[in-house]
Amino acid sequence: MTTRRQIDARPIPLLTLEAQIKRNLRRHLKFLGFHKDERGLLRPPAMTKECFKTLHIVQRNEKLTSERDFVSKAWPDLKIHFADGRDVKPSMMRPRLELIDAGTWQSDLFRLACLTWSVPVSQGYGRRMRFLVWDDFNDKLIGLLALGDPVFNLRVRDNWVGWTVKQRKEKLVNLLDAYVLGSVPPYNAILGGKLVASLARSVEVKDRFGVRYGNTRGIISHKKKHAELCLVTTTSALGRSSIYNRLALNGRKLFSPIGYTSGWGHFHIPEALFVRMRNYLEEAGDEYSDNHRFGDGPNWKLRAVRKVLGQVGLDPDLMRHGIPREVYVCPLASNAREFLTGRAKHPKFDDLKTVAEISQMALERWIRPRADRRPEFRHWQRSGLEAFLCCGEERPAVERQIAVKLGAR
Numbered sequence: 001m002t003t004r005r006q007i008d009a010r011p012i013p014l015l016t017l018e019a020q021i022k023r024n025l026r027r028h029l030k031f032l033g034f035h036k037d038e039r040g041l042l043r044p045p046a047m048t049k050e051c052f053k054t055l056h057i058v059q060r061n062e063k064l065t066s067e068r069d070f071v072s073k074a075w076p077d078l079k080i081h082f083a084d085g086r087d088v089k090p091s092m093m094r095p096r097l098e099l100i101d102a103g104t105w106q107s108d109l110f111r112l113a114c115l116t117w118s119v120p121v122s123q124g125y126g127r128r129m130r131f132l133v134w135d136d137f138n139d140k141l142i143g144l145l146a147l148g149d150p151v152f153n154l155r156v157r158d159n160w161v162g163w164t165v166k167q168r169k170e171k172l173v174n175l176l177d178a179y180v181l182g183s184v185p186p187y188n189a190i191l192g193g194k195l196v197a198s199l200a201r202s203v204e205v206k207d208r209f210g211v212r213y214g215n216t217r218g219i220i221s222h223k224k225k226h227a228e229l230c231l232v233t234t235t236s237a238l239g240r241s242s243i244y245n246r247l248a249l250n251g252r253k254l255f256s257p258i259g260y261t262s263g264w265g266h267f268h269i270p271e272a273l274f275v276r277m278r279n280y281l282e283e284a285g286d287e288y289s290d291n292h293r294f295g296d297g298p299n300w301k302l303r304a305v306r307k308v309l310g311q312v313g314l315d316p317d318l319m320r321h322g323i324p325r326e327v328y329v330c331p332l333a334s335n336a337r338e339f340l341t342g343r344a345k346h347p348k349f350d351d352l353k354t355v356a357e358i359s360q361m362a363l364e365r366w367i368r369p370r371a372d373r374r375p376e377f378r379h380w381q382r383s384g385l386e387a388f389l390c391c392g393e394e395r396p397a398v399e400r401q402i403a404v405k406l407g408a409r
Helices: 003-008 015-030 050-054 057-066 068-081 105-116 155-161 165-174 192-199 203-213 273-284 300-311 336-340 355-373 375-379 385-391 392-406
Strands: 095-099 129-137 140-148 175-183 215-218 225-228 231-235 256-260 326-329
Touching: 015 057, 015 273, 050 057, 057 068, 057 273, 057 385, 068 105, 068 385, 095 192, 095 355, 105 129, 105 140, 129 175, 129 203, 140 192, 140 203, 140 225, 155 256, 155 326, 155 336, 165 175, 165 336, 175 192, 192 355, 273 300, 355 375
Parallel strands: 175 231
Antiparallel strands: 095 129, 129 140, 140 175, 215 225, 231 326, 256 326
16 A cells, blocks of 8 residues: 555656746746737737847847857957957948858858847858958958848738749749848947948849859759849848838938738747757657758748647747838849749849949948947947957846947937
8 A cells, every 4th residue: 555655755757848848938938028918919028129139138148158169269360350449440441242151260250240149140041142241441340241042931022022922933043031231340330231231232242143043953943043133132130120221322222111020930939948849849750850951941940839839738829929020122133023023034233333332322321421420439349249249147238338339329
């Protein structure tokens, strides 16, 4: 006969993986301040840019923690490429684009600079072109531009183009999405991000796309395609963008807003929890545990998380975080829509400018006037980046110091 004492002495079983996932997700969403509205949909604590930045802090700190060894190894050699404020002479700037390859020190510099972004960036997938934007006056890094394969389904983009499903399948090869775009300190304080964005619509970007991907075979369709880059898309991670909004040079609008996403994603799922979700799928023998090769689709992580939520008894709509992102289009071809919908046989690149031409206009339009109005960028020291990348739990305080030094609003 089993006594009560014997029953109580038995070891308490650990939480099952399913229970851990449910408990940790609820705890994390509560920590971030998410709540459900009257329809049961997830809503962020506030619809402001500062709130959106705060919601990404956990994700960004996870990324920085995982990259700690890389930062420690790379920073001593690569720090010379980041400018102090005194190095920057807006009247003498000479921007240049450099297309980089994997496995180079330039690739390491790109990776390191990405860690300074307010919102962690993905590595991209499929076709990728990553650029460093240099200031040849002082050999310092101005910013980053990375273009990768676009998602197949994007309602506002597809409505703007006006193509059929068949046309999209055939012509999507002529699009790329800017998944990294911006400038690093102190250039970001003098509107360097607008300069970098403008360079997406340059002769050099179009030509280098043609060299790398002009005659490639589709990974999904296996068909040989003659691709020409006629449209670049991007989304603003923090609501309405200060970089893309009213972005025009010489009377030519470069990026145009076309609408908002519906607020689905996975940024609010911490990496540690996602690892447990993958373990859950792996234990169940589910293919989604490792179904992330190109050709399986860019939304693999989103679909994998939704699948887990459904299987553990949680609402898959928890992936709808309620933060819409504004979508922008940048046509490189003046007849981009006509070409993508089959109304024109060939794209027209009759008004593209070179990097040198765009840079000169951008310097006169944004960089130099901002530098005159906000000279505090000259006080910036690159040691501020080192403190941010390496300071761990003290990072929020360092972020505030950086904002003060750069005169951020």
